[in-house]
Amino acid sequence: MAALSILLINGPNLNLLGTREPEVYGSATLNDVVTSCTGAAAGAGATLVAFQSNHEGAIVDRIQQAKLDGVDAIVINPGAYTHTSVAIRDAFLGVGIPFIEVHVSNVHAREAFRHHSYLSDKAVAVIAGLGVKGYEYAVEHVARTFKKRA
Numbered sequence: 001m002a003a004l005s006i007l008l009i010n011g012p013n014l015n016l017l018g019t020r021e022p023e024v025y026g027s028a029t030l031n032d033v034v035t036s037c038t039g040a041a042a043g044a045g046a047t048l049v050a051f052q053s054n055h056e057g058a059i060v061d062r063i064q065q066a067k068l069d070g071v072d073a074i075v076i077n078p079g080a081y082t083h084t085s086v087a088i089r090d091a092f093l094g095v096g097i098p099f100i101e102v103h104v105s106n107v108h109a110r111e112a113f114r115h116h117s118y119l120s121d122k123a124v125a126v127i128a129g130l131g132v133k134g135y136e137y138a139v140e141h142v143a144r145t146f147k148k149r150a
């Protein structure tokens with residue numbers, strides 16, 4: 001049987017992980033994150049493709065493409081679009097691909113505008129505040145428990 005296919009999406013400014021506000025986001029880079037997530041997926045027999053964009057429309061396009069590509073699950077850190085994007089919410093509703101929302105920081109312990117997410121009520125799970133380890137835990141969970149969709 002074909003391997004479970006996972007898409008990892010990172011939104012705006014997450015390309016700056018490692019140098020961006022290290023007291024909030026730590027010192028690991030996005031490359032480190034992709035490497036550890038690829039390993040976590042492979043260790044559980046799944047495949048992982050990673051995508052990062054600073055542009056809302058590009059993220060919407062990538063979520064729509066995921067359906068055409070037969071992606072089984074998405075792990076996403078939408079960055080600031082978490083708190084603003086009806087378009088990304090609608091993209092998830094449109095494709096129906098199950099997803100886990102990840103935040104490096106504990107958004108609930110930060111400014112009030114970070115407490116609301118346009119995605120959380122549609123996510124399978126939300127991980128916030130476990131640093132970049134949260135990505136790996138999400139990928140491992142998906143790889144071990146999610147089923148192929150088609």
Ligand SMILES: O=C1C[C@@](O)(C(=O)O)C[C@@H](O)[C@@H]1O
Pocket residue numbers: 012013014077078079080081082102103104105106107114
């Ligand atoms: O860009 C980000 C990163 C973030 O999603 C996190 O990973 O903690 C939290 C968001 O509020 C912020 O805009």
